[in-house]
Amino acid sequence: MxxxxxxxxxxxxxxxxxxxxxxxxxxxxxxxxxxxxxxxxxxxxxxxxxxxxxxxxxxxxxxxxxxxxxxxxxxxxxxxxxxxxxxxxxxxxxxxxxxxxxxxxxxxxxxxxxxxxxxxxxxxxxxxxxxxxxxxxxxxxxxxxxxxxxxxxxxxxxxxxxxxxxxxxEAGQGAAFKMINQLLAGVHIAAASEAITFAARQGLDIRKVYEVITASAGNSWMFENRVPHVLDGDYTPRSSVEIFVKDLGIVQDMARSARFPVPLAAAALQMFLATAGAGMGADDDASVARLYARISGTPLPDDEK
Known part of the structure; x- marks a missing residue:
C-alpha cells in the first residue's frame, strides 16, 4: 500500500x-x-x-x-x-x-x-x-x-x-442492530451479577459456581466474560456501568416510541442506575454484582476496591 x-x-x-x-x-x-x-x-x-x-x-x-x-x-x-x-x-x-x-x-x-x-x-x-x-x-x-x-x-x-x-x-439500520445487542448484553450482565452474588449468599464456592455454570446450559458470553472480574475483585473498567446506563436508556426510548414492552431491559437499567448512584458509575459494569452484595450484606472477593 x-x-x-x-x-x-x-x-x-x-x-x-x-x-x-x-x-x-x-x-x-x-x-x-x-x-x-x-x-x-x-x-x-x-x-x-x-x-x-x-x-x-x-x-x-x-x-x-x-x-x-x-x-x-x-x-x-x-x-x-x-x-x-x-x-x-x-x-x-x-x-x-x-x-x-x-x-x-x-x-x-x-x-x-x-x-x-x-x-x-x-x-x-x-x-x-x-x-x-x-x-x-x-x-x-x-x-x-x-x-x-x-x-x-x-x-x-x-x-x-x-x-x-x-x-x-441506510444509516440507522446498523444502530438498530447494535441496540438489540446492547439490550441483551445489559440484561445478561445484570443476570450474571445477580446469579453470582446469589450463589455467594448461599455460601457456595463462587469459583466452583463459575466452573460449573460455564460448562452448563445457564452460561452466557457475559457470564463467562464478566464474572472473573467479580472473582478477582477487579473492577478496573473494561466497559463501564455508565455505558449501560446510556445504552439501556436508549433502548427504553426506542421501546416507548414503538409502544413495545421491554420489562427485562427496564429492570436491568434500574440495576445499572442504582450501581451508578452508589458511586460505581465509572467502574467496570460487573460492579452490578457489588451493588447486589452491598444491598444483601453478602461478601465478595476484595470488595473494598
Whole structure:
C-alpha cells in the first residue's frame, strides 16, 4: 500500500482504549493515520505508535479518505462532525465518515442525511468487541450505508475488523442492530451479577459456581466474560456501568416510541442506575454484582476496591 497517497490516509477521532487500538491496527496495515482526542496523552501515544497527532477533528480529517469516529454517543458524534473544528469542515468530497458510537437509530439517520447533503459519505457502523480485539484488528462492525460508503470504507474496515456485517443501505439500520445487542448484553450482565452474588449468599464456592455454570446450559458470553472480574475483585473498567446506563436508556426510548414492552431491559437499567448512584458509575459494569452484595450484606472477593 502506498501510504503517501491520499487514498491511504485515515483519521481516527477519539483515541481511548478502543480508538487507539483501531488506530494501531490501521498503522499495522500500512495506512497513514492521523488522530485527535481531548486527552493529549492519547495523542502522544498515537504519535509514539507511528501516527500523526492533530488538535481537532478538522485537522485530523484533512486529506483523509476515511474518518473513523470512536466517541461515546450521539452528542459527541455531532460535535466531532458538525461542531466548530468538526471533521465536516475539511473532509474532501467523496470521503466517508465511519460512525462507531452507539446511538438512537434516528440520530444516525439524521447525521447521514446532513453529511451526505454536503457531498460526503456516511457509514453507520457501531462495533462490538473490546480493547484487545480493537488492537488485534478483529472487531465486529454492524454497518449500514450506501454501496459507495461501504466501498470507500472497506479497506480501513478490513484492517480493523474480523467481521463486517452489511445490514442495509441506510444509516440507522446498523444502530438498530447494535441496540438489540446492547439490550441483551445489559440484561445478561445484570443476570450474571445477580446469579453470582446469589450463589455467594448461599455460601457456595463462587469459583466452583463459575466452573460449573460455564460448562452448563445457564452460561452466557457475559457470564463467562464478566464474572472473573467479580472473582478477582477487579473492577478496573473494561466497559463501564455508565455505558449501560446510556445504552439501556436508549433502548427504553426506542421501546416507548414503538409502544413495545421491554420489562427485562427496564429492570436491568434500574440495576445499572442504582450501581451508578452508589458511586460505581465509572467502574467496570460487573460492579452490578457489588451493588447486589452491598444491598444483601453478602461478601465478595476484595470488595473494598
Amino acid at each position: 502506498n501510504t503517501s497517497s491520499a487514498a491511504a490516509r485515515v483519521a481516527v477521532i477519539g483515541l481511548g482504549s478502543m480508538g487507539l487500538g483501531m488506530a494501531r491496527s490501521l498503522l499495522k496495515a500500512g495506512f497513514d493515520v492521523s488522530g485527535c482526542d481531548v486527552a493529549q496523552a492519547a495523542v502522544t501515544r498515537l504519535a509514539e505508535a507511528g501516527g500523526r497527532g492533530a488538535t481537532s477533528p478538522a485537522q485530523a480529517a484533512q486529506d483523509a479518505s476515511v474518518v473513523v469516529s470512536v466517541v461515546v454517543n450521539a452528542a459527541q458524534t455531532e460535535q466531532v462532525l458538525f461542531g466548530p473544528g468538526g471533521a465536516a469542515e475539511t473532509m474532501a468530497p467523496g470521503a466517508v465518515f465511519v460512525s462507531s458510537a452507539t446511538m438512537d437509530p434516528e440520530k444516525a439517520k439524521d447525521f447521514g442525511r446532513r453529511l451526505e447533503a454536503t457531498g460526503r459519505l456516511y457509514l453507520d457502523a457501531p462495533m462490538s468487541g473490546g480493547a484487545v480485539r480493537a488492537a488485534e484488528g478483529s472487531l465486529v462492525f454492524l454497518a449500514s450505508g450506501s454501496e459507495a460508503a461501504f466501498a470507500k470504507a472497506r479497506p480501513a474496515l478490513d484492517a480493523m475488523a474480523g467481521k463486517v456485517y452489511e445490514l442495509g443501505p
